[in-house]
Amino acid sequence: MSDHDARALLVEALDFFNDHPRFSLRRDRRRDSYALASRIDAFLARDKPVLPVVAAARDRWETANVLRIDPNEQAVERDDDGYWVRAWVRMSPASIGDNGAGLAERYARALAALPEITREVLLAHQRGEQDFRTIAARFGITTREVEQHIADALLAIGQALDRA
Incomplete structure (x- = not known):
């Protein structure tokens, strides 16, 4: 067809x-x-033709992963300060206390999948038990490596949680 x-x-x-x-x-x-x-x-x-203000809003927010312009492109309101274009704001379930079993399970799997030293460095930091220097000394690495392990862990966990 x-x-x-x-x-x-x-x-x-x-x-x-x-x-x-x-x-x-x-x-x-x-x-x-x-x-x-x-x-x-x-x-x-x-x-249908896109209103110029909607096109501008889409261009401005196209790469934002927290805002989506409403498909009803004709819904625009004007006030003294500018235009209102309908949009949707993305809220994470965790922001309203809705963590769900699936999210907790994905987090646990992502944490378990980390290399052991990366996981241990992250957990030491998250528990607030030690500062970077103490963590570095405990594992025999530099503070820069501690920062890198934490960044790697957060990135891997974030990607695992986003894949759902």
């Missing part, structure tokens, strides 16, 4: 959902067509 035909099919489906707003979905009768119609509408909205 060509892109043109697929878009035509989506337009037809969207028209149907708009004509039958409470149409229940076959596999899950508790769900209705509103969410699906909204997704189709957002997909088709990509063809």
